[in-house]
Every structure is written in structure tokens, then in C-alpha cells.
Amino acid sequence: AQTVTQSQPEMSVQEAETVTLSCTYDTSESDYYLFWYKQPPSRQMILVIRQEAYKQQNATENRFSVNFQKAAKSFSLKISDSQLGDAAMYFCALLPSQGGSEKLVFGKGTKLTVNP
Amino acid sequence: DTGVSQNPRHKITKRGQNVTFRCDPISEHNRLYWYRQTLGQGPEFLTYFQNEAQLEKSRLLSDRFSAERPKGSFSTLEIQRTEQGDSAMYLCASSLPLPYGYTFGSGTRLTVV
Numbered sequence: 001a002q003t004v005t006q007s008q009p010e011m012s013v014q015e016a017e018t019v020t021l022s023c024t025y026d027t028s029e030s031d032y033y034l035f036w037y038k039q040p041p042s043r044q045m046i047l048v049i050r051q052e053a054y055k056q057q058n059a060t061e062n063r064f065s066v067n068f069q070k071a072a073k074s075f076s077l078k079i080s081d082s083q084l085g086d087a088a089m090y091f092c093a094l095l096p097s098q099g100g101s102e103k104l105v106f107g108k109g110t111k112l113t114v115n116p
Numbered sequence: 117d118t119g120v121s122q123n124p125r126h127k128i129t130k131r132g133q134n135v136t137f138r139c140d141p142i143s144e145h146n147r148l149y150w151y152r153q154t155l156g157q158g159p160e161f162l163t164y165f166q167n168e169a170q171l172e173k174s175r176l177l178s179d180r181f182s183a184e185r186p187k188g189s190f191s192t193l194e195i196q197r198t199e200q201g202d203s204a205m206y207l208c209a210s211s212l213p214l215p216y217g218y219t220f221g222s223g224t225r226l227t228v229v
Contacts (some may be wrong), residue, residue, distance in 0.1 A: 001204050004158075010203075025132065033214070033217075035217050037217075037220075043222070044120075044220050044221060044222040044223065045159075045207070045220040046220070047218070047219075049218050053162075079195045091158050091159070093158075093218075095214070101172060102147060102164060102166075102214065103161040103164055103172065104129075104149075104159075104161070104218060105161070106158030106159050106160075107158050108156070108157055108158050109156075109157070109158050
């Protein structure tokens with residue numbers, strides 16, 4: 001079974017500062033994908049960043065980057081130069097790439113508040 | 117293509133009534149997924165289609181729930197004899213084959229009174 005744990009129910013950051021959201025996961029699969037999704041209030045969930053487990057290089061998308069530690073099964077999201085529009089629920093998710101199942105397994109989320 | 121479309125956006129129903137939700141995926145996406153999200157929780161997997169074939173169903177999907185995807189295009193999720201515990205946001209997503217992530221719709225919020 002796959003599990004995703006987000007240990008920080010809520011986080012806050014000052015505008016223009018940097019914040020890191022934590023995520024740990026458990027899977028017996030050797031190959032998988034990891035994702036961070038953002039869900040603004042009353043709006044749809046959008047993909048922030050994706051990481052393939054076989055890649056050692058950490059993914060980066062503009063102000064968003066990850067710290068992927070495969071041995072530790074850790075996948076944290078760093079948001080640099082935080083903006084008011086970054087305020088949202090952030091979900092970490094795991095997708096095994098083998099075994100035929102293509103379902104995303106989500107954590108419970110971290111609510112990020114950005115203070116002006 | 118404007119993304120994944122879900123209708124209705126909101127549905128209020130009385131306990132015991134049947135409800136049906138519709139999802140129109142991105143046209144070139146052959147994978148379609150239904151998830152349920154309750155307040156303060158992450159989305160939970162319900163079911164998954166590849167084209168018109170329903171390949172996986174969660175144990176969360178009781179006998180009162182049924183999903184279809186005729187001709188591999190839009191999908192419907194029906195809940196029969198609704199219960200208050202069915203109140204949730206029902207999310208639809210579609211995707212291309214791996215390694216792409218899902219594209220989500222805006223969801224249908226169901227309230228059972």
C-alpha cells in the first residue's frame with residue numbers, strides 16, 4: 001500500500017520570503033512519480049511540480065523547487081519569493097509507475113497562508 | 117480545449133434521492149478519474165477509466181455508486197439513495213499516459229440534507 005504524510009497542517013510565510021512544505025511517503029515500488037498540487041480556496045487543483053523517482057536531479061519550476069530524498073522517502077516543496085497568490089492548500093501525491101494502477105495517492109494537505 | 121469540465125458545480129439533495137454528476141475530460145486524454153474530497157482532507161480515489169473500460173474501483177465505492185464512461189468520452193457518476201455521509205466534493209481528473217500528472221476539474225460539491 002502507498003501512503004503519503006504531510007505533517008504540517010498549516011504553515012505561514014511573509015510575502016517575499018521562502019517557505020518549505022514537508023512530505024514523506026511510503027511505497028514498495030521502485031519506480032514512481034511524486035507531485036505537488038495547489039488548491040486555492042474554491043478553485044480547482046492545479047499541478048505545481050512533478051518529480052520522477054529515477055531522476056536524481058531535483059525538479060524546479062520557476063519559484064518552486066523540490067528536495068527529493070529517495071532513501072529517506074522525503075519530498076519537500078520550497079517556495080521562494082512567496083506571493084499572496086501562493087496562498088492555498090498544497091497536496092503532496094504519489095503515483096506508482098508500475099503494477100498497472102494509475103491512481104494518485106494524496107496526503108492530507110498543508111494550508112499555506114501568505115502574510116503581506 | 118478549456119480543460120476538464122464538471123457539472124453541476126453544486127448540488128443539494130435530500131437524503132434518499134439519486135444524483136448524477138457529469139465530467140467532460142480534455143479530449144485527447146484517455147484516462148479519467150473520480151475522486152472524493154471531504155473538508156480538510158486530501159482527495160480519495162474512487163474509480164478510474166482507460167477509454168471506456170473501468171479498470172479500478174475503490175472499496176469506498178459502495179453498491180450505491182456507479183460510474184460510466186460510454187464511448188470513452190464524458191463520464192457520469194451516479195449515487196443512489198444518498199446519505200448524509202455522501203456530502204463531499206467530487207473531483208474528476210483526466211490525463212495522458214504516464215508520466216503526466218492529472219488535470220483536475222473544478223469539482224461538484226454535493227450536500228445531502
